[in-house]
Amino acid sequence: MSAFLTSSRISGAEIAKELAFFAVIALMMSVMILGVETVDRPTGLELAVRWDLVLTAIVSTMIGRLALIMRRENMSRIGQAVLITLAAIAVFEMFVRFRELDDRWAHPVILDMASSSITSVIVALAFIGIIFTIAYFSKKTAVAEADTAPKLGAKIQLAYRSNTKKIGALGIAFFVIFPFLFGENRSAIDLATLVMIYIMLGWGLNIVVGLAGLLDLGYVAFYAVGAYSYALLSQNFDLSFWLCLPLAGIFAASFGIILGFPVLRLRGDYLAIVTLGFGEIIRVILINWYDLTGGPDGISSIERPSFFGFADFSRRVPEGNIGFNELFGLEYSSMHRLIFLYYLILVLALVTSFVTTRLRKLPIGRAWEALREDEIACRSLGINPTNTKLSAFAIGAMFGGFAGAFFATRQGFISPESFTFLESAVILAIVVLGGMGSQIGVVLAAIVMIGFPEMFRELAEYRMLIFGAGMVAIMLWRPRGLLSFRDPTILLNMSTKDKVAGEVK
Amino acid sequence: MSMLKIEGVHTFYGNIEALRGIDMEVNEGEIVTLIGANGAGKTTLLMTCCGAPQASKGRILFEGQDISRMPTHEICHLGIQQSPEGRRIFPRMSVYENLQMGASTQDPKYFDQDLEMVFDLFPRLKERITQRAGTMSGGEQQMLAIGRALMGRPRLLLLDEPSLGIAPLVVKQIFETIKQINREKKVTVFLVEQNAFHALKLAHRGYVMVNGNITLSGTGAELLANPEVRAAYLEGGH
Known part of the structure; x- marks a missing residue:
């Protein structure tokens, strides 16, 4: 783990351990759901293994978890936002591949999708921008919400x-x-x-x-x-x-x-x-x-x-x-x-x-x-x-x-x-x-x-x-x-x- | 005359004999207490009087009628009400609703009058009338349990450890009220207690139970002075 991740409260080794743990969970959850699919071949139904999907799932989980760790430890907000955006892109990529793609080791699909026309470039950038902004500014509102949420709940209940x-x-x-x-x-x-x-x-x-x-x-x-x-x-x-x-x-x-x-x-x-x-x-x-x-x-x-x-x-x-x-x-x-x-x-x-x-x-x-x-x-x-x-x-x-x-x-x-x-x-x-x-x-x-x-x-x-x-x-x-x-x-x-x-x- | 007469009662939980031939009686107008250590069978005896579990041998007579084979809810209709161990109030219902439940064996025409009587005895309950019973303190819950039993207009009131888990000051208050119930409302009380000192001071007569047998009996004052009772239940305590 790089030095900027280590804070006074948590060491690089602990972070690595946590990430590994979540990678294993992601592997277990994705391998049967995403990793195996049936393909209709002339010879009959066959099982095909989609390691690309499993890999994307694991990578997006790890990136997302890393962002959450940083959030928990109050580390660099820019870093958090970047990681969350990356995780979102990876998840999106996974879904697109899951729906559209048969070829297992193709280039990232979203790159092709995004660069296909000017509109799609703008949409993709807007998408990234929105997620980044939400990720960057959400910390403050989250704290504020924790304060007001019980009160709001009580108000609704009273009403x-x-x-x-x-x-x-x-x-x-x-x-x-x-x-x-x-x-x-x-x-x-x-x-x-x-x-x-x-x-x-x-x-x-x-x-x-x-x-x-x-x-x-x-x-x-x-x-x-x-x-x-x-x-x-x-x-x-x-x-x-x-x-x-x-x-x-x-x-x-x-x-x-x-x-x-x-x-x-x-x-x-x-x-x-x-x-x-x-x-x-x-x-x-x-x-x-x-x-x-x-x-x-x-x-x-x-x-x-x-x-x-x-x-x-x-x-x-x-x-x-x-x-x-x-x-x-x-x-x-x-x-x-x-x-x-x-x-x-x-x-x-x-x-x-x-x-x-x-x-x-x-x-x-x-x-x-x-x-x-x-x-x-x-x-x-x-x-x-x-x-x-x-x-x-x-x-x-x-x-x-x-x-x-x-x-x-x-x-x-x-x-x-x-x-x-x-x-x-x-x-x-x-x-x-x-x-x-x-x-x-x-x-x-x-x-x-x-x-x-x-x-x-x-x-x-x-x-x-x-x-x-x-x-x-x-x-x-x-x-x-x-x-x-x-x-x-x-x-x-x-x-x-x-x-x-x-x-x- | 004796209001409740227990004759040679044996009660089993599966193979375990919890009561080994109990003989005792409660006379009309008395406060009778039953003291004993944990697991002696005090609660079992009280519950056997209510028919849950039923006695496997022996007879229980209430005003001359054998009730040992009757189902619990019918026994209540005869004029026996209890405040069970651990209070067992209805936690999610309001104080008022709990008291209404207590009156379910009675003609509704007595309800208002009885409610006032309970609120006179326990003014705290009146303050808490719409509160959820489960959110009250232990002492208040005990008051509610006794009040709920009184709503059934009992002639015999069975109380199972009303002092359990309650602050000493409140225990004193509750025992005072029990005395008042007995004296002013003419309700006979059968009190099961671990708090031997308070119970014996309050009671007219007392019984001591050890391992499913009655080993000693006498007036409250006699038992308080008895060296065995002092050694087993009072020393080191109060």
Whole structure:
């Protein structure tokens, strides 16, 4: 290591050791991901080794680490900025090579790219300039941020917690006028409906996981029960959606109780495993009970909901019925049905949320929360843990069942493939990401988890990369979820604002 | 008459016999204390009275009714409430919500009156009413645990080491309040303690437990004067 690197606090040998350590880590991480690729040759698929990529990865890691060491030790700022810029260029080079290049030992690609035209030279210089400037000036702001960040966080928290109701009302208002804003945009309505389904599922699971503290990895089972109950009832008995909706909820709730009984004595990890198994059992039954469920073929042409039994949404209205457009004197549009479905799920979701917030204030809701905190204390206060847990399972499952019935009627086709473990995991992730027990948190998390990946579909696999990075960031900075504050349900002679302000300090 | 009567109770944890035939009784209106070293089985006895774990032999009678086979939550409905070892308050719920939980076996019509009674006994809790229980000091948490138990309108109050990990001054205050609860609210108290000096001074009668057996019993003053008790639990301490 050159002399300018050695400071009073760290010796050249230590720096070399640290760099070597990170080089090894970079090697281990890059060798399988970047270093090996399959190539389609006339003789068949072959493995090709891309040492150039691995090398670039290691070099950029080492340069970047060196810059971080210098930053840590408060050494030459110019040096830091140069190194960071170099690391950024190396990373860029690595990506370009990874995407574009087959030739393994070609010259650095970015040189060719940059020198190909005057514009590209300017762009490249601007790129380097921007990174250099950011790297050079970022130290000061970083220190300033460390000072203000906690205060800012507290301010946001105070603002959120003292205005929860207003934020909720604003959110509801936005979702209510949403179709008027995007009325003609079919994909926007579709996406909003999808997000809304997950919001509802999140709110339902929130009762079980967030309030009662029972980790349920098989929530999708109730979603499936609801969907299949509606599909089968409507196909076999010709019942209307409006009759089947409560039935689907009741079926799902009774499955919740069936699941609840055997798992009453389990807690934590063990409970999670059993519920996971339950979710899979339901799915496997759906696949194998061919006579009833149609197995892997699923159930198709499920009846669409009518306008509360008064009017029909289809273009060719069956004999004796009246079309929705005729009823309101409108021109026929296929959007009517979609917007109606959107409002339907919106109402269902709002009912879920309303019931949950009401329940939280009732003895049963408080018993759920107390059970989550301390089961032994609950028992010794005279709360029957059996009934409390079962009611949480049943009510959570019921909302899952409603959502399932809605899903079936919206899709018109269901098969066991829609109810895999991945769905459970996504719903659970929404609850955890939103902050256990937080209603608005679930909405935010559903938009982040479902809305964003759908919106940025063009980014293809990169969105999963960003998604992963986002999850890591949340684990680091908000490990208890986006909105992880629990406010008491009752405040005496004190506004929420004063209360929160007292606690935030 | 005896309010709580324990007759030949044996309790096992797996193969380990934690209680080896306990006989004792708590009369109505008394404060009875049970002292003993770590691991003697004091907490086990108290928890056995609450049905968790259940006694494998023997009977526990509460006002003449055998409760040794009843589930915990039903025992609470009979009028036994406890402040468990380590307090076990609900840390993320507010003080008010904790007290509400305590009243869950009771008719809501008593709630306001009982709340006032608890706040009279522990004015500190009133100041902290909206605070998260887990953010309070150990002494305040203990007050909350006792207050929460009182919200269930008990006739028999079981207290498990209310002095555990609390500043001496606060311990004194809490023991004063226990006396007050017993005298003014007519609540019978069964107190399990390691702090033998304070407990025996407070109690009408006391029992000494060693390795799952009751070895000594007598009035509080007798036990305080007993040379064995002095040697084992009091010397070198206070």
